[in-house]
Amino acid sequence: MSAATDTREPQLGWNTRRRWVIAPPPRSRVASELRERLLGPLDPWRDWPRLQRILYWAIPLGTALIAGILRFADLGRPHALIFDETYYVKDAYSYLQSGYERTWGDDPNPQFLQGNFSGLQSSPEYVVHPPVGKWMIAFGMWLFGPENSFGWRFSSALIGTLSVALTAWAAYKLFRSAVLAGTAGLLLAVDGHHITMSRIGILDIFLSFWLLAAFCALLKDREDGRRRLAARLGRLAGPDGRLSTAVLASGPWLGIRWWRVAAGVCLGLALGVKWSGLAFVAAFGLLTVLWDASARRTAGIRSWLRAAVVRDAPLAFVSIVVVGGAVYLSTWTGWFLSSDAYFRHWAEANPDPAWSWVPASLRSLAHYHLEAYSFHTGLTASHPYAASPWSWLVQGRPTSFYYVEPSAGCGGDRCSSAILSVGNPLIWWGGTIALAVAVLVWAGRRDWRVGAPLAGIAAGYLPWFLYPDRTMFAFYEVSFEPFFVLVLVYVLGHILGRPEDPPWRRQAGLLGVGIYLVLVVVVSAYFMPIWTAENITYLDWRLHMWMPSWV
Template sequence: MTQTSAPPAGTDSASPPPAASLPRGRNLEGHRWIRRPNEAFTAEALQERLIGGLRSWRDYPASLRLWFWLIPTITAALGGVLRFVRLDTPRNLVFDETYYVKDAYSFLVSGYERSWPDKANDSFIAGNPGVLLDTPEYVVHPPVGKWMITAGMWLFGPDNPFGWRFSAALTGTLSIFLVALIAQKLFRSLTLGAVAGLLLAVDGHHLVMSRTALLDIFLMFWILAAFGALLLDRDDGRRRLALRLARQAADAPDHRPSVLQLVSGPWLGVRWWRVAAGVCLGLAVGTKWSALFFLAGFGLLTVFWDLNARRVAGIKGWISGGIIKDGIPAFLSIVPVVAAVYTATWTGWFLSKDAYFRHWADTNPSAEWGWLPGPLRSLAHYHLEAYKFHQGLTAEHPYEASAWSWLVMGRPTSFFYESPKQGTGGCDVASCAAAILSVGNPLIWWSAAVALVVLLFWWAGRRDWRAGAILAAVGAGYLPWFMYPQRTMFTFYALSFEPFLVLALTYCLGLALGRPSDPPWRRRSGLYVVAIFVAGAVLLSAFFYPIWTAEVIPYQEWRLRMWMPSWI
């Protein structure tokens, strides 16, 4: 299906108005709107300049509205098949499932983490998880991701791998739906929405993490949901700005806002999509603390969007007005919500009687944070100890990977490996292998790394806000890890920003696709390039699929898929 309703990435986000009505200069990608003296100051005109022609799915032609929802659904359904088929294979606690799955079972039983005896994994895998001890366990990650794993156990039982991996597979599938919607919103293109959803659906890194009950898939989902909410808030804020400026103009004698009214612009009221983003970010921080970097990055991003909206609208004091009337409300709409949601995620710990450090304040009445109530003081001490643990996590690991290697998948993590011999485990040759390697599709990842450079030039040279938004999200998830070079790190930490790598790649494919106004031959050529790239990615994923899902294959075929020595 070719794009017929809106331009692709790298082009103007909406068709410009007729030349006769244009003010001096263009403003669709952030340039200031300089109005002619006699130009009508209407909400519709200003919304066109601030947002563009396609503001929601309702603005698509009636024949395409169904596709707006159908395309994300189809790509998510494809990803769901890849994630749910054979989800119970292998019947082992792979890699860090040994921690998070058993913690989730503790939540199911008691609402907080409890200790396990030696060789508990054997009992758990055998379907007998009831060997849980009564003593509390010290853990260093917040509870949201483990509660989400618990939900799958509650639905399908804790005695089988499908139950403990169900929530991860469902969350990964929903994230495909989200990324397709976000791509449609960013690029105003149904074609590029389908491309983004399909690339994420078939990528091996995302696939492996969706089929494994670790925390990172839940972290990624809530970050992606927060980004989508802020995109909706961007349009909502600009719509409110246009309506209130137009209302001020209607009240003026000459139907134009006064100089005083344009000094800083109007207040925009409570921005509910920002509140929703705060809820999502609170759940992300409640999964892993690394989401705090996204909180900072997204908070600055949404304020910069508002500052630019006031500048485009012709508000003279757009900096001071944006900081006071947008920046401060943005802080109050997001940060306290994040704090409240995060604290609420520890409800099971608060309600317990003997969770780890639960009564620390009772035995340390004169310690730090004496002004806080006892339970909050105990929780604060818990966090301090967990932070010290993370800071000192420098133990060597055979699959540790420096952040420098993540984008090229230099050292992917091996979650599972077995070597069935002939006549066992479905092996009908001399030697076989069954592996789960969290390596991404090389074509997708290596192309996405190049795409980031392209976006940097497009953002700096053309001031395209979409390129800047994607780069900000990748930077928030990636750059902070370089501040901790001594810490033990793994490639799968990159999952938190992988959807934005896919969006970066989709942006560049949009450049190849071309503009709707381009000649037909140019559009056809661009469509062929995009189709060939996507087809190549799908075929390559089919080639690597056995080592993502623990299929039993001959050992030589496993070796054939080890493209780099560091993958072994």
């Protein structure tokens, strides 16, 4: 590769403001040309038009405001331990007291709801999920009081709101479109599945958030890596602006990538919520190395794939796997510091000379993990709201988190108050079609902008098919819902058309997408009562049951 000129001395040039300036030397021009090739003409961010820079922050914040209103309004309703809140909320209170899970007496929920926590016992409790999500629930309880249902749902609502902002930001990074960024944020903000998961104190919304945060960190790392590649190739260019054959063979080493380290931290925290984040570690690790290979290829590196494997992959492994593993291990600090947590002293009671070189605490934790893994893979108990992954995307069997029939207050003879984790049908049914289209588009064009969220969907969805006999629930899909929305928005972007399309084509696309978004908002408004436990008539509740499997 060579610069546009071989001249060794700086040249006089004519800039866009029509003033004579000193043109950059050849090496600087090499870096500038490579940066434009790798990242586009509007790099860095300060070169964006002023309106675009404002929208870059305003759209995530605006959609987060909408999301916050929908998630925090009447968050304490109902004052009950809903579904798995009966486990995780009481575990979170136990964390505040001792740093690990402890057992509760018989039927402690009525007393717990009244602010009486005397049912907490001194003996340790056996649990099968890591600590991070329960610590996050405990944070809200610490702020607002453990007896307050708003308090034990506060962190879920906050994290759900932040997830909407991150999704809009990720859409801006992927598509460089304010319209599509706003669309992504709006769709996630008003979707019922995400709303319900953000309004109850269970773990999955925290898993979804940390996975999304890792994805956003990798988007930043992709830019950072390409800037580094351009800058270092520029420094390696000769005085005439040419790159040597040796440099073009494999390119430079890019050093420690701090955004990728941040992604490793987020993935470690995701694993600290639920182990289902493990598939994302593999998918995102592979994704970031493929991005490096693509960058080297675009820059003109001849052995681009080998260079990515040799020069980029080892540090990527350390940044994501090693850092993530260390962070995950640190999330068990409360267990390590305890004297009587479950299995805390298993190794001392079961000595093994072959493993005596491993600290007893680590051997005990390893045994704990083996027992928990056996539980997860062997969980086959029947449940009325168990749902096969085949039905998740079309909302075939959403989970009923809460249903009671109040005696009065709805204006009818029979009342209903429900929380059903059904997503907005227009988002999920349309998104399922968009997913099929996006897979075909990616197979034909290898567009990284859709390949990235497709990797997130694959990591969060496909592994569940490996355990067909396990008891599963549709709300597990919240782990990949932001990526599902990004794929839907990518296809909506194709409907909107390109700037060079004829005006009638752009107007038709804008009209179609606009009508779709209006209908989405209308449908969400219609379903809001069964997402937020409003007291409505039984007939009204039945009218919301669009499919027999929702009942």
